[in-house]
Amino acid sequence: MQEESGWKSQGLMVSLFERITELTFNGPDMNLFINGTERVINGVWEEETLLSVLREYFGLIGTRFGCGKGLCGSCTVHVDGEPVRSCITSVNNIAGTSVLTIEGLQQDSEKLHPLQQAWIDERVPQCGYCHSGQIMQAWGLLSKTSNPTEEQINAFMDSVLCRCGTYDRIKKAILRAAVMLQQSSDTHV
Known part of the structure:
Protein backbone atom coordinates (compact mmCIF):
# COMPACT_ATOMS: atom_id res chain seq x y z
CA MET A 1 0.00 0.00 0.00
CA GLN A 2 2.74 2.42 0.94
CA GLU A 3 4.70 1.56 -2.19
CA GLU A 4 1.64 2.20 -4.38
CA SER A 5 1.01 5.68 -2.95
CA GLY A 6 4.70 6.45 -3.43
CA TRP A 7 4.37 5.64 -7.12
CA LYS A 8 1.25 7.78 -7.37
CA SER A 9 2.96 10.79 -5.81
CA GLN A 10 6.00 10.26 -8.04
CA GLY A 11 3.69 10.15 -11.07
CA LEU A 12 2.10 13.40 -9.90
CA MET A 13 5.53 15.01 -9.65
CA VAL A 14 6.44 13.85 -13.16
CA SER A 15 3.22 15.29 -14.59
CA LEU A 16 3.73 18.52 -12.67
CA PHE A 17 7.27 18.78 -14.06
CA GLU A 18 6.00 18.11 -17.59
CA ARG A 19 3.35 20.82 -17.21
CA ILE A 20 5.87 23.34 -15.86
CA THR A 21 8.24 22.49 -18.72
CA GLU A 22 5.40 22.93 -21.22
CA LEU A 23 4.51 26.33 -19.76
CA THR A 24 8.12 27.42 -19.55
CA PHE A 25 9.37 26.50 -22.99
CA ASN A 26 6.38 26.71 -25.34
CA GLY A 27 6.12 30.48 -25.62
CA PRO A 28 7.45 32.58 -28.51
CA ASP A 29 11.18 33.16 -28.96
CA MET A 30 12.37 36.58 -27.89
CA ASN A 31 15.49 38.66 -28.52
CA LEU A 32 17.32 40.71 -25.91
CA PHE A 33 20.65 42.49 -26.05
CA ILE A 34 22.38 41.43 -22.83
CA ASN A 35 25.66 43.16 -22.02
CA GLY A 36 26.04 44.15 -25.67
CA THR A 37 25.39 40.71 -27.14
CA GLU A 38 22.18 39.75 -28.90
CA ARG A 39 20.65 36.75 -27.15
CA VAL A 40 17.66 34.66 -28.15
CA ILE A 41 15.47 33.26 -25.42
CA ASN A 42 13.72 30.15 -26.66
CA GLY A 43 10.10 30.02 -25.59
CA VAL A 44 10.10 31.67 -22.19
CA TRP A 45 6.90 31.62 -20.21
CA GLU A 46 5.36 35.08 -20.41
CA GLU A 47 5.38 35.60 -16.65
CA GLU A 48 9.08 34.79 -16.24
CA THR A 49 11.03 37.59 -14.57
CA LEU A 50 14.12 39.16 -16.03
CA LEU A 51 16.01 38.12 -12.89
CA SER A 52 15.24 34.44 -13.32
CA VAL A 53 16.08 34.54 -17.05
CA LEU A 54 19.43 36.24 -16.35
CA ARG A 55 20.37 33.84 -13.56
CA GLU A 56 18.86 30.55 -14.69
CA TYR A 57 18.80 30.80 -18.48
CA PHE A 58 22.05 32.69 -19.09
CA GLY A 59 24.00 31.91 -15.91
CA LEU A 60 24.56 35.60 -15.08
CA ILE A 61 24.45 35.18 -11.32
CA GLY A 62 25.94 38.55 -10.33
CA THR A 63 22.43 39.99 -10.13
CA ARG A 64 20.98 38.90 -6.81
CA PHE A 65 17.54 37.84 -5.62
CA GLY A 66 16.63 39.77 -2.49
CA CYS A 67 13.02 40.43 -1.61
CA GLY A 68 11.27 39.35 -4.82
CA LYS A 69 9.02 42.41 -4.58
CA GLY A 70 11.19 45.16 -6.07
CA LEU A 71 11.73 46.82 -2.71
CA CYS A 72 15.34 46.11 -1.72
CA GLY A 73 17.15 46.84 -5.00
CA SER A 74 19.59 43.89 -4.88
CA CYS A 75 18.33 42.80 -8.30
CA THR A 76 18.92 46.15 -10.05
CA VAL A 77 20.01 46.01 -13.70
CA HIS A 78 19.65 48.52 -16.53
CA VAL A 79 17.08 48.21 -19.30
CA ASP A 80 17.73 50.68 -22.10
CA GLY A 81 19.95 52.71 -19.77
CA GLU A 82 17.53 52.95 -16.85
CA PRO A 83 17.87 51.10 -13.53
CA VAL A 84 15.04 48.59 -13.03
CA ARG A 85 14.23 45.91 -10.48
CA SER A 86 14.68 42.68 -12.40
CA CYS A 87 12.75 40.59 -9.86
CA ILE A 88 9.50 42.30 -10.85
CA THR A 89 10.24 43.01 -14.51
CA SER A 90 8.47 40.55 -16.78
CA VAL A 91 10.81 39.46 -19.55
CA ASN A 92 7.82 39.55 -21.87
CA ASN A 93 7.61 43.34 -21.46
CA ILE A 94 11.19 44.02 -22.50
CA ALA A 95 11.64 42.07 -25.75
CA GLY A 96 14.17 43.75 -28.04
CA THR A 97 15.64 45.96 -25.33
CA SER A 98 19.20 46.36 -24.13
CA VAL A 99 19.97 44.91 -20.68
CA LEU A 100 23.13 45.73 -18.73
CA THR A 101 24.06 43.59 -15.73
CA ILE A 102 26.94 43.85 -13.27
CA GLU A 103 28.86 41.39 -15.48
CA GLY A 104 28.62 43.79 -18.43
CA LEU A 105 29.62 46.95 -16.58
CA GLN A 106 33.35 46.19 -16.85
CA GLN A 107 34.20 46.90 -20.50
CA ASP A 108 37.97 46.43 -20.24
CA SER A 109 39.06 42.93 -19.25
CA GLU A 110 42.34 44.33 -17.90
CA LYS A 111 40.84 46.67 -15.31
CA LEU A 112 37.67 47.17 -13.34
CA HIS A 113 35.06 49.78 -14.16
Whole structure:
Protein backbone atom coordinates (compact mmCIF):
# COMPACT_ATOMS: atom_id res chain seq x y z
CA MET A 1 0.00 0.00 0.00
CA GLN A 2 2.74 2.42 0.94
CA GLU A 3 4.70 1.56 -2.19
CA GLU A 4 1.64 2.20 -4.38
CA SER A 5 1.01 5.68 -2.95
CA GLY A 6 4.70 6.45 -3.43
CA TRP A 7 4.37 5.64 -7.12
CA LYS A 8 1.25 7.78 -7.37
CA SER A 9 2.96 10.79 -5.81
CA GLN A 10 6.00 10.26 -8.04
CA GLY A 11 3.69 10.15 -11.07
CA LEU A 12 2.10 13.40 -9.90
CA MET A 13 5.53 15.01 -9.65
CA VAL A 14 6.44 13.85 -13.16
CA SER A 15 3.22 15.29 -14.59
CA LEU A 16 3.73 18.52 -12.67
CA PHE A 17 7.27 18.78 -14.06
CA GLU A 18 6.00 18.11 -17.59
CA ARG A 19 3.35 20.82 -17.21
CA ILE A 20 5.87 23.34 -15.86
CA THR A 21 8.24 22.49 -18.72
CA GLU A 22 5.40 22.93 -21.22
CA LEU A 23 4.51 26.33 -19.76
CA THR A 24 8.12 27.42 -19.55
CA PHE A 25 9.37 26.50 -22.99
CA ASN A 26 6.38 26.71 -25.34
CA GLY A 27 6.12 30.48 -25.62
CA PRO A 28 7.45 32.58 -28.51
CA ASP A 29 11.18 33.16 -28.96
CA MET A 30 12.37 36.58 -27.89
CA ASN A 31 15.49 38.66 -28.52
CA LEU A 32 17.32 40.71 -25.91
CA PHE A 33 20.65 42.49 -26.05
CA ILE A 34 22.38 41.43 -22.83
CA ASN A 35 25.66 43.16 -22.02
CA GLY A 36 26.04 44.15 -25.67
CA THR A 37 25.39 40.71 -27.14
CA GLU A 38 22.18 39.75 -28.90
CA ARG A 39 20.65 36.75 -27.15
CA VAL A 40 17.66 34.66 -28.15
CA ILE A 41 15.47 33.26 -25.42
CA ASN A 42 13.72 30.15 -26.66
CA GLY A 43 10.10 30.02 -25.59
CA VAL A 44 10.10 31.67 -22.19
CA TRP A 45 6.90 31.62 -20.21
CA GLU A 46 5.36 35.08 -20.41
CA GLU A 47 5.38 35.60 -16.65
CA GLU A 48 9.08 34.79 -16.24
CA THR A 49 11.03 37.59 -14.57
CA LEU A 50 14.12 39.16 -16.03
CA LEU A 51 16.01 38.12 -12.89
CA SER A 52 15.24 34.44 -13.32
CA VAL A 53 16.08 34.54 -17.05
CA LEU A 54 19.43 36.24 -16.35
CA ARG A 55 20.37 33.84 -13.56
CA GLU A 56 18.86 30.55 -14.69
CA TYR A 57 18.80 30.80 -18.48
CA PHE A 58 22.05 32.69 -19.09
CA GLY A 59 24.00 31.91 -15.91
CA LEU A 60 24.56 35.60 -15.08
CA ILE A 61 24.45 35.18 -11.32
CA GLY A 62 25.94 38.55 -10.33
CA THR A 63 22.43 39.99 -10.13
CA ARG A 64 20.98 38.90 -6.81
CA PHE A 65 17.54 37.84 -5.62
CA GLY A 66 16.63 39.77 -2.49
CA CYS A 67 13.02 40.43 -1.61
CA GLY A 68 11.27 39.35 -4.82
CA LYS A 69 9.02 42.41 -4.58
CA GLY A 70 11.19 45.16 -6.07
CA LEU A 71 11.73 46.82 -2.71
CA CYS A 72 15.34 46.11 -1.72
CA GLY A 73 17.15 46.84 -5.00
CA SER A 74 19.59 43.89 -4.88
CA CYS A 75 18.33 42.80 -8.30
CA THR A 76 18.92 46.15 -10.05
CA VAL A 77 20.01 46.01 -13.70
CA HIS A 78 19.65 48.52 -16.53
CA VAL A 79 17.08 48.21 -19.30
CA ASP A 80 17.73 50.68 -22.10
CA GLY A 81 19.95 52.71 -19.77
CA GLU A 82 17.53 52.95 -16.85
CA PRO A 83 17.87 51.10 -13.53
CA VAL A 84 15.04 48.59 -13.03
CA ARG A 85 14.23 45.91 -10.48
CA SER A 86 14.68 42.68 -12.40
CA CYS A 87 12.75 40.59 -9.86
CA ILE A 88 9.50 42.30 -10.85
CA THR A 89 10.24 43.01 -14.51
CA SER A 90 8.47 40.55 -16.78
CA VAL A 91 10.81 39.46 -19.55
CA ASN A 92 7.82 39.55 -21.87
CA ASN A 93 7.61 43.34 -21.46
CA ILE A 94 11.19 44.02 -22.50
CA ALA A 95 11.64 42.07 -25.75
CA GLY A 96 14.17 43.75 -28.04
CA THR A 97 15.64 45.96 -25.33
CA SER A 98 19.20 46.36 -24.13
CA VAL A 99 19.97 44.91 -20.68
CA LEU A 100 23.13 45.73 -18.73
CA THR A 101 24.06 43.59 -15.73
CA ILE A 102 26.94 43.85 -13.27
CA GLU A 103 28.86 41.39 -15.48
CA GLY A 104 28.62 43.79 -18.43
CA LEU A 105 29.62 46.95 -16.58
CA GLN A 106 33.35 46.19 -16.85
CA GLN A 107 34.20 46.90 -20.50
CA ASP A 108 37.97 46.43 -20.24
CA SER A 109 39.06 42.93 -19.25
CA GLU A 110 42.34 44.33 -17.90
CA LYS A 111 40.84 46.67 -15.31
CA LEU A 112 37.67 47.17 -13.34
CA HIS A 113 35.06 49.78 -14.16
CA PRO A 114 35.84 52.96 -12.15
CA LEU A 115 32.73 52.41 -10.03
CA GLN A 116 33.83 48.87 -9.16
CA GLN A 117 37.36 50.09 -8.38
CA ALA A 118 36.01 52.88 -6.17
CA TRP A 119 33.93 50.28 -4.31
CA ILE A 120 37.13 48.39 -3.50
CA ASP A 121 39.15 51.52 -2.71
CA GLU A 122 36.53 52.75 -0.23
CA ARG A 123 36.16 49.26 1.27
CA VAL A 124 32.42 49.26 0.79
CA PRO A 125 31.62 45.52 0.83
CA GLN A 126 30.92 43.75 4.06
CA CYS A 127 28.61 40.85 3.30
CA GLY A 128 28.52 41.95 -0.36
CA TYR A 129 24.99 40.75 -1.04
CA CYS A 130 23.47 44.05 -2.15
CA HIS A 131 26.48 45.44 -3.95
CA SER A 132 25.72 44.44 -7.53
CA GLY A 133 22.40 46.25 -7.11
CA GLN A 134 24.08 49.19 -5.37
CA ILE A 135 26.68 49.51 -8.13
CA MET A 136 24.09 49.29 -10.90
CA GLN A 137 21.91 51.89 -9.18
CA ALA A 138 24.96 54.15 -8.74
CA TRP A 139 25.81 53.74 -12.43
CA GLY A 140 22.29 54.91 -13.21
CA LEU A 141 23.14 58.15 -11.44
CA LEU A 142 26.70 58.59 -12.75
CA SER A 143 25.74 57.86 -16.35
CA LYS A 144 23.46 60.91 -16.26
CA THR A 145 25.08 63.15 -13.63
CA SER A 146 28.85 63.43 -13.91
CA ASN A 147 29.38 65.38 -10.70
CA PRO A 148 26.59 64.47 -8.27
CA THR A 149 26.13 66.18 -4.94
CA GLU A 150 25.80 64.21 -1.71
CA GLU A 151 22.10 65.10 -1.70
CA GLN A 152 21.64 63.72 -5.22
CA ILE A 153 23.46 60.54 -4.24
CA ASN A 154 21.34 60.11 -1.11
CA ALA A 155 18.11 60.63 -3.06
CA PHE A 156 19.08 58.31 -5.93
CA MET A 157 20.49 55.54 -3.73
CA ASP A 158 17.70 55.68 -1.15
CA SER A 159 15.79 52.83 -2.79
CA VAL A 160 18.59 50.23 -2.52
CA LEU A 161 18.93 48.69 0.92
CA CYS A 162 22.20 47.66 2.58
CA ARG A 163 21.59 45.53 5.64
CA CYS A 164 25.19 46.05 6.77
CA GLY A 165 24.69 49.83 6.79
CA THR A 166 27.64 50.84 4.60
CA TYR A 167 25.80 53.87 3.25
CA ASP A 168 28.58 56.38 4.07
CA ARG A 169 31.17 54.25 2.28
CA ILE A 170 28.80 53.80 -0.66
CA LYS A 171 28.45 57.57 -0.93
CA LYS A 172 32.25 58.03 -0.77
CA ALA A 173 32.72 55.37 -3.45
CA ILE A 174 30.26 57.11 -5.77
CA LEU A 175 32.00 60.46 -5.27
CA ARG A 176 35.38 58.79 -5.92
CA ALA A 177 34.06 57.06 -9.04
CA ALA A 178 32.71 60.38 -10.35
CA VAL A 179 36.21 61.87 -10.10
CA MET A 180 37.77 58.77 -11.70
CA LEU A 181 35.27 58.90 -14.58
CA GLN A 182 35.92 62.62 -15.13
CA GLN A 183 39.68 62.03 -15.15
CA SER A 184 39.38 59.15 -17.62
CA SER A 185 37.16 61.21 -19.94
CA ASP A 186 39.65 64.12 -19.72
CA THR A 187 42.48 61.85 -20.89
CA HIS A 188 40.39 60.55 -23.83
CA VAL A 189 39.55 64.01 -25.22
